[in-house]
Amino acid sequence: MLKRWAGLLLCLILAASLAACGGNNTAGNPTDTPAATGTPSGSADQTATPAADKIKVSVTFNAMKEFVAAVGQDKVEISTIIPDGTEPHDFEPKAQDLVALSAAKVFVYSGLGMEAWADKAVQAANNPDLVTVEASKGGTPITNTDPGEIEEHGQYDPHIWLSLKGAELEVKNIKDGLVQADPANKDFYEKNCGDFVAQLEKLYNDYNEKFQSVTKKSFVTGHAAFAYLCRDFSLTQNSVEDTFAEGEPSAQKLTELVDYCKQNDVKTIFVEDMVSPAVSQTLAGEVGATVETIYTIESGEDDMTYLDRMTDNLTRIYDSLTK
Structure with missing residues (x-):
């Protein structure tokens, strides 16, 4: 050091x-x-x-x-x-x-x-x-x-x-x-x-009303980056970063993830732009879910503003909870 x-x-x-x-x-x-x-x-x-x-x-x-x-x-x-x-x-x-x-x-x-x-x-x-x-x-x-x-x-x-x-x-x-x-x-x-x-x-108020109306409150993402967003809206993230970011998962780990997704009726697996989607796609295939990108706003992405990307994130998370 x-x-x-x-x-x-x-x-x-x-x-x-x-x-x-x-x-x-x-x-x-x-x-x-x-x-x-x-x-x-x-x-x-x-x-x-x-x-x-x-x-x-x-x-x-x-x-x-x-x-x-x-x-x-x-x-x-x-x-x-x-x-x-x-x-x-x-x-x-x-x-x-x-x-x-x-x-x-x-x-x-x-x-x-x-x-x-x-x-x-x-x-x-x-x-x-x-x-x-x-x-x-x-x-x-x-x-x-x-x-x-x-x-x-x-x-x-x-x-x-x-x-x-x-x-x-x-x-x-x-x-x-x-x-x-x-x-x-x-x-x-x-x-x-x-x-x-x-x-x-305004964006918070719009989505707070939406999230209060949904029964499902948890979503799956690769990077454990959304705890503060979850605190805003009383949601829960389930991060599988160690699996998504580091090569292939063990059979036991994949089984645990599949069981979690099935038990919680997860229909969407979120992945960040700087993380390989390969394991996300494997997991999604096992549980019949789709893979979607979510923004961490650490780099410039898709020529979108902060408000654009946060709106996109919130829309995708809300849609995943209503499937």
Whole structure:
């Protein structure tokens, strides 16, 4: 561990040097975001912000980018550290990934152990003006109990952004960070935050009513990422991540999964975009279920916004419970 953080420190020293030589260079997936994602047009100030005046915001992965874009709209320039298509849980930053931190005004990460390297990266960035936002701060975490989940994610389940209530919390914390970095535009950020939260609340209310009306309350998914969503709507996820993500299941494990699906009348097996669907398809064939993709919003997917993907997730889960 000491060697790892020593290496990270050297990487950040190099990153600072690169930033000093390269001016406004950014790393990861730099994205100049002129408009909010999923936010109604006509909100707040419509005057275009010159590129030189945009607030540079470095974020860890796609969901954080979506939330910053919703609040900051054209007043922010966003760089994403973890590239699309990269599994965030396994990501370890290299020097070039962290160059943006040296020049950024705001750094946004989700927290709850999702980005175990974040604190050390901030310390090593040597950027005294950097406003750091732990977007999940103030939330009520779900404690991991499964040994495999504890080994992979730590004490807490980090997937809070997949809860609409969790998203509200993260968006509000991000708004506070942008206001701290750019107080002159406080009203702009407050307005955009309010608009986005209103959309989250409407989506929650629409589906809360639907989920209250169904008898079945459990669904099957590969990655154990939906505990916060389940908490929102009093649902239960049954994760078979150890089977879906790691090769072929044993005969005993497959039998247990088949029995579970039959006992709970499971008609849909959900699989995430970065997990092989092979075992899902085997299980589905055994129980007469279909295999459908569900979004974890860790990478950009299908050119859809956060609200689009959450609506799709909720629709698919609801439909699976009514079959």
